[in-house]
Amino acid sequence: MLTKTDYVEMAKGLSYPSQCLIDGQWVNAASGATFETINPNDGALLAKLPACDASDVDAAVTSARAAFESGIWSGLHPSERKAVMSKLADLIETNTEELAVMEAIDAGKPITDCVEIDVPETATCIRWHGEAQDKLYDQIAPSAPNAVGLIVREPLGVVGAVLPWNFPLMMMAWKIGPAMATGNSVIVKPAEQTSLTALRLAELALEAGVPPGVLNVITGMGPDVGEPLGRHMDVDALTFTGSTEVGRKFLEYAAQSNMKEVCLEMGGKSAAVVLEDAGGIAQIAEIQANAIFWNMGENCTANSRIIAHKSVYDELVAEMAKQAEAMALGDQMDPNTQNGPLVSDEHFEKVSGLVETGKTQGARLVTGGTGAGGLKFQPTVFANVTKDMDIFQQEIFGPVVGITKADSDEEAIALANDSEYGLAATLYTKDLTKAHKYARKLKAGTVGVNAYSEGEISTPFGGFKSSGFGGRDNGIHAHAQYTELKTIWITLDD
Numbered sequence: 001m002l003t004k005t006d007y008v009e010m011a012k013g014l015s016y017p018s019q020c021l022i023d024g025q026w027v028n029a030a031s032g033a034t035f036e037t038i039n040p041n042d043g044a045l046l047a048k049l050p051a052c053d054a055s056d057v058d059a060a061v062t063s064a065r066a067a068f069e070s071g072i073w074s075g076l077h078p079s080e081r082k083a084v085m086s087k088l089a090d091l092i093e094t095n096t097e098e099l100a101v102m103e104a105i106d107a108g109k110p111i112t113d114c115v116e117i118d119v120p121e122t123a124t125c126i127r128w129h130g131e132a133q134d135k136l137y138d139q140i141a142p143s144a145p146n147a148v149g150l151i152v153r154e155p156l157g158v159v160g161a162v163l164p165w166n167f168p169l170m171m172m173a174w175k176i177g178p179a180m181a182t183g184n185s186v187i188v189k190p191a192e193q194t195s196l197t198a199l200r201l202a203e204l205a206l207e208a209g210v211p212p213g214v215l216n217v218i219t220g221m222g223p224d225v226g227e228p229l230g231r232h233m234d235v236d237a238l239t240f241t242g243s244t245e246v247g248r249k250f251l252e253y254a255a256q257s258n259m260k261e262v263c264l265e266m267g268g269k270s271a272a273v274v275l276e277d278a279g280g281i282a283q284i285a286e287i288q289a290n291a292i293f294w295n296m297g298e299n300c301t302a303n304s305r306i307i308a309h310k311s312v313y314d315e316l317v318a319e320m321a322k323q324a325e326a327m328a329l330g331d332q333m334d335p336n337t338q339n340g341p342l343v344s345d346e347h348f349e350k351v352s353g354l355v356e357t358g359k360t361q362g363a364r365l366v367t368g369g370t371g372a373g374g375l376k377f378q379p380t381v382f383a384n385v386t387k388d389m390d391i392f393q394q395e396i397f398g399p400v401v402g403i404t405k406a407d408s409d410e411e412a413i414a415l416a417n418d419s420e421y422g423l424a425a426t427l428y429t430k431d432l433t434k435a436h437k438y439a440r441k442l443k444a445g446t447v448g449v450n451a452y453s454e455g456e457i458s459t460p461f462g463g464f465k466s467s468g469f470g471g472r473d474n475g476i477h478a479h480a481q482y483t484e485l486k487t488i489w490i491t492l493d494d
């Protein structure tokens with residue numbers, strides 16, 4: 001069992017990436033500009049990275065296009081792509097500790113989560129999509145005997161992937177796994193706060209045998225790199241995970257350029273609905289503490305709202321407070337830490353501001369509500385939250401949960417659906433009929449019943465309403481966003 005000292009020493013010994021990957025070459029930004037990436041726990045400088053701009057995007061697109069058209073990857077037998085992606089998954093597993101340390105120190109994520117969840121799930125995702133590709137069949141349409149109608153799927157070509165900072169490795173895998181498995185070339189733009197592991201993952205991809213140009217990673221700010229990718233006339237698809245505000249812009253970029261395919265995974269304000277017959281409130285509170293406080297609440301499916309039937313409300317408020325107060329806050333490199341620092345000063349200010357608004361608008365602060373040293377924020381529970389409050393409607397993306405009382409099961413479901421978002425929901429009931437009925441009524445892309453869940457790699461992930469647009473991550477369903485359907489109609493004339 002490694003200790004905090006071990007992890008800190010490992011972090012000191014790491015060689016952090018400092019260049020981008022374009023066409024298989026490690027390069028600086030064409031302008032020579034750089035930006036700093038820091039450890040959010042203490043502000044220490046980790047690395048200076050290329051601050052790329054539109055000219056670097058052009059270079060990456062040219063390389064990705066050439067790789068795609070050459071067939072060096074897109075033209076391989078699916079089993080050959082599978083072999084390379086399996087090798088990449090193996091390399092991720094072999095380098096688990098290095099990747100986990102880099103992820104933890106750059107993003108403020110607890111090291112134990114990085115070792116046990118983020119890195120293994122990254123490997124699983126790459127392997128799963130690689131493995132799937134040589135087991136998928138195309139279709140033949142019903143037709144008269146004198147014709148054959150083939151329905152085939154083809155890769156789109158060049159895919160841009162713009163990523164958030166909360167699960168840097170996993171979000172990259174969720175994009176490049178299906179995009180590369182289906183034969184596309186990809187340009188990844190990681191979040192500027194957390195670019196290190198994207199670059200290291202790309203280095204491992206080269207080692208695994210991914211040909212130059214098939215996977216490019218360019219670092220920099222959203223308007224400098226994300227926007228030129230979104231507006232590029234030679235990018236065929238843009239896949240994005242991040243805020244709803246920025247997601248909307250990609251629709252504009254596409255509409256104003258080449259109408260590229262756009263797939264958006266965006267914000268959430270997911271509700272857990274605890275019905276009258278839910279039972280086991282202490283256990284539900286334990287699950288829901290994980291559902292909101294895990295990863296500092298910086299999780300798109302975080303259950304930041306709990307809607308509780310009036311008969312269980314008081315007990316649930318008390319149990320949630322106990323759970324919040326028991327969370328271990330600390331340095332993210334300490335294996336005992338459950339919650340590390342928030343990702344940045346700016347984000348800390350946003351979370352603090354919404355907590356203050358919650359108080360001003362009349363919610364009852366049960367526990368937490370302030371910083372806990374540096375960028376750490378105390379797990380926070382509000383009660384008496386009503387649907388008109390900002391903390392009910394706005395994504396906080398921090399360790400803050402609001403509990404709302406409902407007079408009936410029907411009202412609880414209606415309150416859960418009273419949101420511009422629809423990413424996920426959780427439902428607690430012992431009644432099988434209610435479980436089925438209300439799971440259908442909840443307007444969310446994933447509904448966990450009697451447990452918080454995002455499903456698994458095999459199930460599609462994405463949102464209703466302002467949480468999602470244009471497709472799904474995960475599962476075979478994710479392949480649809482990176483492929484185009486083609487009909488080939490062959491007339492058999494004698």
Ligand code: NAD
Pocket residue numbers: 162163164165166167189190191192220221222223225226227230241242243244245246247249265266267268299300301395397423462463467
């Ligand atoms: P963000 O929208 O601020 O940034 C995401 C990416 O977009 C970054 O790479 C950023 O540089 C880029 N970007 C910023 N401005 C841009 C612009 N004008 N043009 C083009 N690109 C631009 O999001 P974030 O703060 O990194 O992540 C948090 C958000 O992500 C939350 O809303 C969270 O719910 C969401 N999220 C959603 C999912 C999901 O699967 N639905 C998963 C994780 C995170």
